[in-house]
Structures are given as C-alpha cells and as structure tokens.
Amino acid sequence: MNINDVIGGFTLLFSEPSLWLIVVPGILIGLIFGAIPGLQISMAMAIFLPLTLYMDFMQAMLFLTAIFTGGGFGGSIPAILMNIPGTSSSIATTFDGYPMSVRGEHNTALGIGLGASCIGVIIGYSLLFFLIGPISEMVLKLGPAEMAAVILWGITLIASLSGANLNKGIISGLVGLLIGTVGYSEVGVSRGTMGSVYLLDGIPAIPAMMGMFAASELFKLVNSNYLVEDKSLRKVSVRKILAGFLHAFHYPVALIRGSLIGIFVGSVPGVGSSVASLLSYIQAKRKSKNPESFGKGNPAGIVAAEAANSTSEAGSMATLLALGIPGGGATAVMLAAFAMHNITGGPQFIREQTDVVYAIIFANFGQAFLLIILGLLFIPLLANIVKVPMNYLVPSVLAVAVFGAFGLTGDLTGPITVMVFSVIGWLFKRFDYSVPAAVIGILLGGMAEESLIFSYQISGGLWSYVLERPVTIFILVMLVLSLFGGKLVTMLTRKIKQ
Amino acid sequence: MNLKSVKFTRHQQADFVVLLALSSLVIWYLFDAYNASSHFANLILILPVSILVLVLCLIEFISQLRGLHEPPPNLDPIASMLPVILLFVAFVLSLEWLGFDVGTFAFICAFLWLHGERRIVWILAYSITFALLMSLFFSAMLPYPMPMLILPTAY
Numbered sequence: 001m002n003i004n005d006v007i008g009g010f011t012l013l014f015s016e017p018s019l020w021l022i023v024v025p026g027i028l029i030g031l032i033f034g035a036i037p038g039l040q041i042s043m044a045m046a047i048f049l050p051l052t053l054y055m056d057f058m059q060a061m062l063f064l065t066a067i068f069t070g071g072g073f074g075g076s077i078p079a080i081l082m083n084i085p086g087t088s089s090s091i092a093t094t095f096d097g098y099p100m101s102v103r104g105e106h107n108t109a110l111g112i113g114l115g116a117s118c119i120g121v122i123i124g125y126s127l128l129f130f131l132i133g134p135i136s137e138m139v140l141k142l143g144p145a146e147m148a149a150v151i152l153w154g155i156t157l158i159a160s161l162s163g164a165n166l167n168k169g170i171i172s173g174l175v176g177l178l179i180g181t182v183g184y185s186e187v188g189v190s191r192g193t194m195g196s197v198y199l200l201d202g203i204p205a206i207p208a209m210m211g212m213f214a215a216s217e218l219f220k221l222v223n224s225n226y227l228v229e230d231k232s233l234r235k236v237s238v239r240k241i242l243a244g245f246l247h248a249f250h251y252p253v254a255l256i257r258g259s260l261i262g263i264f265v266g267s268v269p270g271v272g273s274s275v276a277s278l279l280s281y282i283q284a285k286r287k288s289k290n291p292e293s294f295g296k297g298n299p300a301g302i303v304a305a306e307a308a309n310s311t312s313e314a315g316s317m318a319t320l321l322a323l324g325i326p327g328g329g330a331t332a333v334m335l336a337a338f339a340m341h342n343i344t345g346g347p348q349f350i351r352e353q354t355d356v357v358y359a360i361i362f363a364n365f366g367q368a369f370l371l372i373i374l375g376l377l378f379i380p381l382l383a384n385i386v387k388v389p390m391n392y393l394v395p396s397v398l399a400v401a402v403f404g405a406f407g408l409t410g411d412l413t414g415p416i417t418v419m420v421f422s423v424i425g426w427l428f429k430r431f432d433y434s435v436p437a438a439v440i441g442i443l444l445g446g447m448a449e450e451s452l453i454f455s456y457q458i459s460g461g462l463w464s465y466v467l468e469r470p471v472t473i474f475i476l477v478m479l480v481l482s483l484f485g486g487k488l489v490t491m492l493t494r495k496i497k498q
Numbered sequence: 499m500n501l502k503s504v505k506f507t508r509h510q511q512a513d514f515v516v517l518l519a520l521s522s523l524v525i526w527y528l529f530d531a532y533n534a535s536s537h538f539a540n541l542i543l544i545l546p547v548s549i550l551v552l553v554l555c556l557i558e559f560i561s562q563l564r565g566l567h568e569p570p571p572n573l574d575p576i577a578s579m580l581p582v583i584l585l586f587v588a589f590v591l592s593l594e595w596l597g598f599d600v601g602t603f604a605f606i607c608a609f610l611w612l613h614g615e616r617r618i619v620w621i622l623a624y625s626i627t628f629a630l631l632m633s634l635f636f637s638a639m640l641p642y643p644m645p646m647l648i649l650p651t652a653y
Contacts, residue, residue, distance in 0.1 A: 167558050174551045175520060178527055181544060189534035191544070192527050215586070222582045222613065223574055391613035395606045396628060398586055403598065403636045410642045412593060419590040423583060431516050449543040456542060 009358025012058060013366075022059055023367055026066025027374050033067070034074020034087055035382060036404065041071030041087055045333040049340075057341040058356065062363050064337055065317070068330050069367045072273070072310045073117035073375060080109045080302070081385050082397055084214035088206060088443060089273035089309045091436060092281035094213065096294060096301030103297055106383055107237045111244020114375040116255060116303040119248060120310030121368040123259035124266075125361050128314040131263070132322055132350065132357070144454035145466060147268070149475035150275075151448040155441055156479050165432050172428060173437035179203055180445015186453050198413040202446060207405035207414040209439045211421030212428070214401050216435070218394045219426050225390055236383040241376060244299075251303040254284045258307030265308070266315025273312035274443060278436070280308030314364070320345050321357055513562060521555045524548050581612055597647035598636070603629035 013019065033044035045067050052060035075087035080097030093113060100109035155173040182192040183202030193199035248255070258280035265276035284304035285294040294301050313330075320331045320338075322345070338345055343353075350357055385393070405414030428435050459465030466472055481488075506514075528548040531541060589605035596604060606625040615621055630649075637644050643651050 167554055167561070171520065171551055171554045171558065174547050174554070175524065177547055178524065178544060178551070181531075182527075185531075185535070185540050187535050187537045187540045189540060191531040191534050191540070219579050219582055219586075220574065223578055391610060391615060392624065394582070394613075395609035398589075399602050399605060399628070399632060402590060402593070403602075403632055406598070406644060407636060407640050410640075412590075412645075415590045415593060419587055422586065426579070426583070427516055431513050433516075445543075452542045453539050456539065461538075 005354035006358055008355030009362055012355055012359040013362050019059055019062055019363075020366070022055065022063045023066045023363070023370060024374070026063045027070035027367060027371055028378075030067040030070020030072070031074040031077075031374065031378055034071035034090075035077040036400065041068060041075075042330045042333055044071060045330055049333055049336060052337050053340060057343060058359060060337050060341060061334075061356075061360050062367075064334050065313075065360065065364055066367050066370075068313055068334075069121055069310075069364065069371055070374070071330075072121070072313055073114060073306070073371060076113040076117065076302075076306055076309075077110065077379065077382050080113055081106060081382065082214065082393075083217045084210065084397065084401070088209060089277055089312070090305075091209070091213070091274055091439065092277040092305035093302055093309070095281060095305070095436070096296070096298050098217075099295070099297035100299070100302070105297065107235075107240035108244035108247065108299070109297075109302060110379045110383060111241040111246075112248045112299050112302045113244075113306050114241070114372065114379065115245040115248025116251075116258070116306035117310040118368045118372050118375075119255055120259055120262060120307040121313065121364060121371070123256065123307070124263050124311030124314030125364040125368075127259070127263050127311075128318050129358070129361050132318055143469070144451040144458065145469050145472045146475065148448055148451035148455060149472045149479070150265075150268070151444045151451065153475050153479040155437060155444070156483055168432055169434040169437050172434040173441045176438035176441020176443075177445040177448060178441075179208070179438075180205070180442045180447075181449050183446075186450065198411070198416075203442065204405070204409050204414055204417050205443045206408050207417035208421040208442050210401045210405060211418040211423075212425030212435050212439050215398060215418060215422030216425030216429055218398055219422065220429070221390055222394055226387075236380050236387075238376065238380050241379055241383070245372070245376070247299060248303050251300050253287075254280075254300045254304040255307045257283055257287075258304045259311040262308035262311025263315040263318070266312025267318045268315075273309045273316075274440070276312040276315070277305040277309040278440065280304045317360070321360070322350055510562065514559070517555055517559055517562070521552060524551045524555075582609070585609060585612065593645060595647075597645045597649070597651070599629055599633040599649045600647040602632060 029044050029048060030041060034041055045064055048063070048067065052063060055063060071087065072089070075085060075090035076093040076097065078084040079090040079093040081101055083094050083098040085091045085094055097109045097113060100106065155177065156170065180202070183200055184190050190200055258277075261280040261283065262273070262276045265279060266273055281294075281301055281304050284300050285291050288294065288298075288300060290298070316331045317334075320334060335345065343349065388396075401418055402415045405418045406412065408414050409417075425435050427433075428438060455465070466476075525548075528544060531544045534540065585605065585608055589601060592604075593601045603625045606628055607621055610621045610624070633644070633646060633649055637646070637649070637651065645651065
C-alpha cells in the first residue's frame, strides 16, 4: 500500500465539496427503490445511469455507490415490516425481522437492520482497503466446478433451515433448482415451457420470489386485523429504533463473521449478496447456543443477514475494480458507467489509478455515516405501516407486488408469475415445505446448470477433474458434513459413552 | 407396520396429494427435457436432481404412511383464504383487459368489501387514490408502456 495513493484518494474526495452533494439523493433513491418490492437496486442504477453522463467519473461513482448502499438497507424495510424481501438479498432478513415485527418489536428490528447494514458497509470497505489485491487473485482461481459446489452446498444449508422436516426442505430446494432450469438450455432446446414463448427465457426469478414469499404470506394474514395485534405495541418510536441501532453492536461475532462471508461470497461473480446473507444467517444459527430461537425473532439473525448483505457490496466492488467483472446486476450498471467514462476496470486500473480506487473506498465510509442519518429519518415514516389495518394493507401490498413484477419483466409474465407462485408458496407453507430453499433453488438453478456444463467441458467428462480441485473437494465435504455432521457427532458420542 | 391402525386426517390426505403432484411434475419435466434433447449437457443437472427428488418423495411418502410426522399446529381454514386467492387470480388475469388503473381499483374495492368495509365513500376514495397514484408512479418510472384502460398508455 502506497501512502501517497491513500493521501491522493483523500485529496480527490475532499478537494471538491460538491462531490458529496450527489451522495444524499443517491442514498435516498437507493432507500426508496430498495423499500418498494419489485423495484431493484440495479433498476434504480440503470434508470439514473444516463444522469452520470453529466458528471465526472468520481461523481458518477459516488452517485451510483450511494444508490447501491441505500438500496442494500432499503430492501430490509419491507422484509422486516411485511415479510417481503424488497430485494433478493433481503431474503434472510425476513426470517427473524418479520417475527420481531409481529411481536411488536418492529422499531428495534429496523434499528438493528440499519445498524448492521452501516457497520457491514464500514467493515466491508475496510477489508477491501487492505485485501483488494488478494481477493482479486482468489476470485481468479474459482472455476465453474467450485461455483456448482457452492450452489449445491448453499441449497443444502438452506434446506436444513426448514426445521423439523429436512427431507421436505431438500425436496423444496431441488424442485426450485429444476424450476430454475426451465426455458432455453445451453444446447439450444426449450424445456418445460409448455409451448409458451413467455417461458423461453425461463421463469422470472424475482417475481417468483415475490409470489412465494410475500403473496403467500399475505393470504395467511387475511384473517388478522393488524400486522401487530396488540395496539400498545404498534407505536413508532425513534428512541426504540435508535436503541435497536445500538443493539446491533451487541452481536460483534455475528457482525464480523457476516462481514467476512459477505466480502468473500460477494466477490464471486454471479453469486452475490443473496447467497452471502443466507450463508451468514445459517452460520449464525449453527454457532448459536440457542439455535431454535432463530426464525422466531432472534436479533442475531437480522445482524448476520444484514451485515453480510451490506458487505457483499464491497466484495462485488472488489471484483469490478480488480478484474473488471461485474458480480451482479448493480455492478454491471457500474461497469456501464466505467465504459461511459472510457475507463476499464482490472489490474491495470488498480495499478495506475490507485488513488481513485481508494477515493471510492473512502467515499463509502462517508456514505455509511450518511445512511445512518437518512435511515433514522426515513424509517419512522415507513414503520407506520404497522398501524394500517390488514384489510387495507393486504390488497395494497398485493397490488404493489403485481406492479413491481410488471416492472421487472416489462409484460404480464411478471404478474402471472407472482400469481402462480403465490399459490405454490401458500401450499408449500401449509404443508411444511421450505419456501426459502425453493426460492434460492429458482434463483440459482440456471447458474448451477451452466457451471456443471462448463466443468464438464473443461474436464472432458473425466470425474478425476474434481480430485484435482481441492477447493471443490473441500466444499463437497462441507456439504456432506452439513447434511450428516450432526448425526455423525451424536453417533460417535454415543459410542464413546458406551 | 399396520396401515389399518393409522388414521389420516384431511390435512395428511392433502399432504399426500401435494407430494404426488410434485412427483408427477418432476417426472413430466424430466420427460419433457429428455424429449427436447437427450444430449448429456441438456440433462446434466435435470436428470440427477429429478431422480434425487423422486427418491426423497418416496421416502417422504413412506414416512407419512407410517405416521412418523407430528400433526401440524392449528391452521387457518382454507375456506377463509380461498376467496382472497380467487380474487387475486382474477385481478392478475384481468389486467390485460382492465389495465392496471381500473384493474387495481376494482381489486381493492372488491377486497375491502369482502373484508367487511362497508363505508362506500371510503372504499371508493381509497381505491381510486391508490390505483391512480400507483399507476402514475409506475408508468412514469418504467421504461415501457403499461396496459391501462383510462389513463394514457402506448401499450
């Protein structure tokens, strides 16, 4: 690390105060788009991308990363208040955030989410500051075989979350994987489309997710009067939100572990923040002394999910800056901004424009602090949702989901997908199948198939190829251990006792 | 195992039907994929995953037959949710003809009436305001035209 580059980064950032004027609207745009189900962070960035033509490169980067930072937390607001992940990366936040809301602890849950997000951004970019070099080397070593193994491991772990019935959890995840492969395959044939042209590109994953998570939950809520039944618990309290914010610091292990998972998983192209937050959540549950409290409103669950979700932003930025490869939709838009300013990410960019890289990193520290202020101002407005009677809230949220789904696909495929998957999600919940496992399967099915095909092509069909990949073997061993590890330990303990 | 001694509740019977439906869908999808192309790359994920699902479904079926699962906690009656599900399906399917503006208005009105709201002015005021604001917001934000019946659109 060259100290002159660090000073150069600071100079670049603070020599022109007008640079920061763009950050506040950026964070607000991110918060709003993240908080409205169906409006994705990448969509917000794409919509506002043309504006960056009138900015210099540094301003454009600050504006886009501000949207990214705001959106990272914005998605957790509907996840906590309505069980609707505003973005796919907020899925794990629903697990404990929503039960806390139902218990009347929505203020605390939102505060915890904000706290974990802001700390996550700070930890993530601090790690990026020191580790950008090693991370870029590590990412280059991950091939399709490792990607396929990570996906299978992730689904197995998520299936194990479903609680009592592991078998049904795994069935859900695998059925999700199959649904994720519907449409045109790599060999140019269509599967499972039933002749519909709308399904040739596959089943739209985000509308399916909205249907399975949100609409199915809303069907269940039609018989309730309010989201929080006890009137005395429906109050919106800035003091409690602030207390929740500070409460996030009570879980340092979940924060740090989540941040580490976030930055490494987030840096793997295509895997992204949704998998990072789920893996972090699962690890927090596994390591907890009280794992059965997870899924019932344990604050550590929100901390783990939000920390990883926010840190993965830094991870995907690492890949973008160091390799010029976008990790997901949002960084793909950023790559477009790079191109608009005639800049190419990659090792050369890091070497020649290190001060710019550091300036982007330092800017995100500033954005995290601004997010605290804007979040604390913005959350009390949205938290009032718990005061809305359910007979008004349910149709309104269902309608928002339908509008949002149309926004994602540009035609009625989105709304129809929400409709079909809301019924499937309702059936899954009623008969104890795992909705999160199925959703992650749908999100990752296409990628899993692609990774397997690439591995097959690289290996020439030889199974021995896997034996030459130590990381793949390690992940597969972890997969087996996560399935049978608990039983193995119990069996060994019993034998030793005998 | 004495199957005659195990009595199945209506929920367990429905659980069997869901399991059977899942297995049938997986078999159909496997055959559809195979008929599309028997190329190894086409079935590299679908074949092993389908077989695994079918094996797990069989295990689940046997454990359900043996009554190994605990009965579920009290669930809301289906009859109370069915009208909402049907109303939502009707809303989505009518969007092509009614558009987002009128479709949303009609959906919210019907939902509020179904769930006990009897203040007509209140129902109309809320439905119109909500449908109008949402339609205008999304049509302004999205880069493509939305189906509308009254509001302007290039759909």
